[in-house]
Amino acid sequence: MFLTFPALTGVITWLFLSQYSLAYAILTSIWCSVFLEYWKVQEVDLSIRWNTRGVNKSKTNRPEFKYERILVEANGRVRHYFPKWKHVARQLLQIPFIVLATIVLGAIICCVFAVEILISEAYNGPYQFYLEYLPTVLLAVAIPYMSSSLEGVAEALTQYENHRTADQHEMSLTQKIFLLNIITNYLPILLTAFVYVPYGHVVVPSLKRILQRLLPSLETRLSAEAFRSDPNRLRNEVIALTVTGQLSSFFEENVLPLIKHKFLGWHRAYRRAHSKDAMLLRLTTDDPDELDFLKTCRNQGTLPQYNVQDDIAEIVLQFGYLALFAPVWPLISLGFLINNWIELRSDFAKICFEHRRPAPTRADGIGPWVQSLEMLTWLGSIITAAVVHLFGSDAHKPHWATLPVTIFVSEHILLVLRSLARWIFERFGSEQIRKERDERYARRLSYLETMEANRQAGLHLSPAEKERRKSVLVLGSYSFWRKQVDDGMSAAAGLRLINLAKEWDAEHADIAEEKKKKKRK
Numbered sequence: 357m358f359l360t361f362p363a364l365t366g367v368i369t370w371l372f373l374s375q376y377s378l379a380y381a382i383l384t385s386i387w388c389s390v391f392l393e394y395w396k397v398q399e400v401d402l403s404i405r406w407n408t409r410g411v412n413k414s415k416t417n418r419p420e421f422k423y424e425r426i427l428v429e430a431n432g433r434v435r436h437y438f439p440k441w442k443h444v445a446r447q448l449l450q451i452p453f454i455v456l457a458t459i460v461l462g463a464i465i466c467c468v469f470a471v472e473i474l475i476s477e478a479y480n481g482p483y484q485f486y487l488e489y490l491p492t493v494l495l496a497v498a499i500p501y502m503s504s505s506l507e508g509v510a511e512a513l514t515q516y517e518n519h520r521t522a523d524q525h526e527m528s529l530t531q532k533i534f535l536l537n538i539i540t541n542y543l544p545i546l547l548t549a550f551v552y553v554p555y556g557h558v559v560v561p562s563l564k565r566i567l568q569r570l571l572p573s574l575e576t577r578l579s580a581e582a583f584r585s586d587p588n589r590l591r592n593e594v595i596a597l598t599v600t601g602q603l604s605s606f607f608e609e610n611v612l613p614l615i616k617h618k619f620l621g622w623h624r625a626y627r628r629a630h631s632k633d634a635m636l637l638r639l640t641t642d643d644p645d646e647l648d649f650l651k652t653c654r655n656q657g658t659l660p661q662y663n664v665q666d667d668i669a670e671i672v673l674q675f676g677y678l679a680l681f682a683p684v685w686p687l688i689s690l691g692f693l694i695n696n697w698i699e700l701r702s703d704f705a706k707i708c709f710e711h712r713r714p715a716p717t718r719a720d721g722i723g724p725w726v727q728s729l730e731m732l733t734w735l736g737s738i739i740t741a742a743v744v745h746l747f748g749s750d751a752h753k754p755h756w757a758t759l760p761v762t763i764f765v766s767e768h769i770l771l772v773l774r775s776l777a778r779w780i781f782e783r784f785g786s787e788q789i790r791k792e793r794d795e796r797y798a799r800r801l802s803y804l805e806t807m808e809a810n811r812q813a814g815l816h817l818s819p820a821e822k823e824r825r826k827s828v829l830v831l832g833s834y835s836f837w838r839k840q841v842d843d844g845m846s847a848a849a850g851l852r853l854i855n856l857a858k859e860w861d862a863e864h865a866d867i868a869e870e871k872k873k874k875k876r877k
Contacts, residue, residue, distance in 0.1 A: 366682070366689045370687050375747070376684065377748075385737060400789060416521065420518075422518055425437050446516055450513060461540055464502075492600075496600035497604045499541060506536050537669065594681050594685045602692075656713065657712075662706065675732055680736050683743060
């Protein structure tokens with residue numbers, strides 16, 4: 357539902373406003389801030405409604421946690437111990453993993469980027485129009501598979517880190533996946549925006565000279581014209597990556613698993629008919645009344661588990677495209693709206709037919725993904741401002757000198773907007789938050805009314821209980837509480853303090869008045 361506003365404003369911008377519209381960039385930044393703060397409140401609202409608020413504070417051990425020994429503390433608490441230095445040493449392994457993944461992915465993306473620029477700017481051979489964006493399309497198709505492979509390595513590495521609680525494990529895995537998504541999905545667009553446009557007159561001739569040295573036979577195919585930057589390349593890059601990426605992701609998530617499951621089902625049926633397993637199945641016969649149920653259970657056992665984290669990662673990825681590159685192609689939000697409308701229904705179908713019944717897991721939010729949304733919102737205030745500043749007026753003559761000022765102003769305006777949105781949502785809250793607040797107030801009021809009613813009815817403390825409390829031997833500061841056991845003593849002490857404060861205020865007022873009179877004389 358929240359995508360309706362940027363989709364509508366994006367269509368209006370596409371039809372009536374200029375490219376890299378400042379107005380649309382401002383509206384998108386406001387929308388990102390409002391959505392982020394709204395979701396923080398909505399998380400609390402849903403956790404109250406589903407009675408899961410605060411479940412993340414329950415720090416239970418993960419079943420996969422491997423401890424070295426069991427320690428019994430002085431209070432009798434049993435603690436499963438794993439050395440801290442081993443845990444830190446294992447966590448340090450993510451540094452070479454991230455560096456290596458960044459180098460490999462960056463090298464692949466840079467090579468694809470260089471080939472694409474050479475084809476579009478220096479190649480005059482046949483099929484130039486079709487070959488221009490072929491590397492980007494192939495990269496967009498390969499990105500989901502590269503991401504899945506790297507996420508598998510990240511998951512194995514996180515498992516090796518041996519986190520004790522589920523929230524620590526999830527936070528570590530989310531950080532790795534978030535960094536990988538930034539590299540694989542946003543780096544090609546950032547290279548186009550901040551390398552190709554400002555430094556294309558240096559990069560393209562250098563690439564052309566390198567290609568001529570390596571492949572002299574292609575010299576006749578290369579253009580001899582001077583390089584001229586294409587102002588539409590950034591927009592075409594965003595379109596190619598987002599559209600192709602969404603189509604490829606849809607195929608990978610919906611079509612490919614269905615084909616794989618059908619093929620494996622046929623393969624298992626063939627093996628049962630032509631292997632020793634068939635003999636084992638014939639040894640026992642199923643009850644006819646339980647035949648359908650057992651068939652369903654066996655089929656469920658062959659299905660993969662549904663991973664909600666993949667859906668959250670996809671939504672965060674879309675949010676990043678909107679926060680960072682929405683002014684480049686205003687229709688990007690409309691494409692995401694259509695994709696999510698289809699994706700919602702296909703996910704229901706996947707849960708019903710292609711995956712096991714998901715085991716319910718109590719949670720009070722999306723965990724560390726909120727920090728990812730905050731990071732993307734902050735990066736969006738910087739990159740959106742830079743893109744509009746460089747491409748909004750004259751892409752051929754970007755004003756690099758004033759770019760830091762634009763980024764500084766945009767970032768601080770966004771921080772003010774986020775603070776304002778946070779204050780508004782926290783001030784008014786939601787229906788469930790207001791209901792909980794009213795119930796808490798009513799509970800406190802009920803306690804006070806019960807205490808007052810018991811006091812008036814004489815049910816507060818019996819005279820024997822009061823005398824017993826007075827006779828108890830207390831030492832030190834505990835003797836303070838013996839002085840106000842009788843009824844009315846606390847109220848009398850409070851009135852005495854109020855009267856003393858009034859007398860002190862009156863005395864100081866008289867002294868101040870006398871000083872003023874002396875100054876006048």
